[in-house]
Amino acid sequence: MTDGTPLTDARPRALRLLPTGRSRRARYTAILFVLPAFTAYAVFVLAPLIMSLYYSTLRWDGIGKARFTGLANYVTVLTDPDLLSIIGNAFELVLYFTVIPVLLGLAVASAIRGHMAGTFGTLTRTVLFLPQVIPLVAAGIAWSWMFASTGLVNQMLTAVGLADWTRGWLGDFDFALPAVGIIGAWVLLGLCTMLLVTGITKIDPSLYEAARLDGARPWHEFRYVTLPGLRQEIGVCVTVTVISALASFDIVYIATGGGPGITTMVPGLEIYRLAFAHRQVGLASALAIVLMVLVLIAITPVQWYAREKK
Structure with missing residues (x-):
């Protein structure tokens, strides 16, 4: 516009919210930087935690066949x-x-x-x-x-x-x-x-x-x-x-x-x-x-x- 009115983006709002090529590259770059640390965290923290949660529902000696017991182990711990x-x-x-x-x-x-x-x-x-x-x-x-x-x-x-x-x-x-x-x-x-x-x-x-x-x-x-x-x-x-x-x-x-x-x-x-x-x-x-x-x-x-x- 030439009458002093500020220019506005005529695109629909949904299109304006879509990431541009530069923002997508920046996001992918950030993900690449975070990925090694997240991988290490997932392998050494999240995976053992999930496995411990699973094992806590079993009656298992670590070698033989495991038997599912639900929350029985937690009841034992708390009683x-x-x-x-x-x-x-x-x-x-x-x-x-x-x-x-x-x-x-x-x-x-x-x-x-x-x-x-x-x-x-x-x-x-x-x-x-x-x-x-x-x-x-x-x-x-x-x-x-x-x-x-x-x-x-x-x-x-x-x-x-x-x-x-x-x-x-x-x-x-x-x-x-x-x-x-x-x-x-x-x-x-x-x-x-x-x-x-x-x-x-x-x-x-x-x-x-x-x-x-x-x-x-x-x-x-x-x-x-x-x-x-x-x-x-x-x-x-x-x-x-x-x-x-x-x-x-x-x-x-x-x-x-x-x-x-x-x-x-x-x-x-x-x-x-x-x-x-x-x-x-x-x-x-x-x-x-x-x-x-x-x-x-x-x-x-x-x-x-x-x-x-x-």
């Missing part, structure tokens, strides 16, 4: 007292694997906030992160020696006059699970501290200055400046540590093997035992699916909390 106790052990480990590392990580990050650029901050971060780079098998073996009847823990208790408290910690029905929890807390403390220290550097220093000018004490700075500023980092720490607690395997396998009795048995180790020692592949698969659902239920509120508020 068997031993299996429920094993799931409870995993949730109890959350207290050690999550609460202790996150709280101590917050305390350490707040304490070294003003010294992170110096030698003290560098040394502190290095020492705290060291357990994260040690193989979990090695950590489990080392702590097994320390918790032994003649280990370092009992030697230290004897040295300070608490010989009555000495015991074989990993073989004690009351203290074995807390001892395993302490190992996990020690391993995860460095990761949580590094994430929180990194997150604290993103907080604008002027917020702390403004808080101090308003008469805020250190506790108020921590509550009203540090905690809100670390919302996403805390969410990541809690997510990682909760998954580590609920899906724990290697530390428990090395330190106690699930004993004494089933006091330290966790779902990950029980799945391995059911599938390969007792050849109950269907029950093991059902427990694995239940564990996956519990992990999703546990971390979904955390992810919701960690979302950045608009």
Whole structure:
């Protein structure tokens, strides 16, 4: 048009919505880039998940003929007292694997906030992160020696006059699970501290200055400046540590093997035992699916909390 009216596409709307040659090429290019990653994800995640769902409906020893049982394996998982106790052990480990590392990580990050650029901050971060780079098998073996009847823990208790408290910690029905929890807390403390220290550097220093000018004490700075500023980092720490607690395997396998009795048995180790020692592949698969659902239920509120508020 020449009278000032903007030009419009006279084609029908359905035709305008059809992809052009350039947009089709861009879409195909994007698909080609995504295809390798999606293929790997499908082969190593989706396919095993679908197979586990299928196996969980069978009564099968892994070799002979399988028999379809429907939801019977899930009923067993949700009603068997031993299996429920094993799931409870995993949730109890959350207290050690999550609460202790996150709280101590917050305390350490707040304490070294003003010294992170110096030698003290560098040394502190290095020492705290060291357990994260040690193989979990090695950590489990080392702590097994320390918790032994003649280990370092009992030697230290004897040295300070608490010989009555000495015991074989990993073989004690009351203290074995807390001892395993302490190992996990020690391993995860460095990761949580590094994430929180990194997150604290993103907080604008002027917020702390403004808080101090308003008469805020250190506790108020921590509550009203540090905690809100670390919302996403805390969410990541809690997510990682909760998954580590609920899906724990290697530390428990090395330190106690699930004993004494089933006091330290966790779902990950029980799945391995059911599938390969007792050849109950269907029950093991059902427990694995239940564990996956519990992990999703546990971390979904955390992810919701960690979302950045608009």
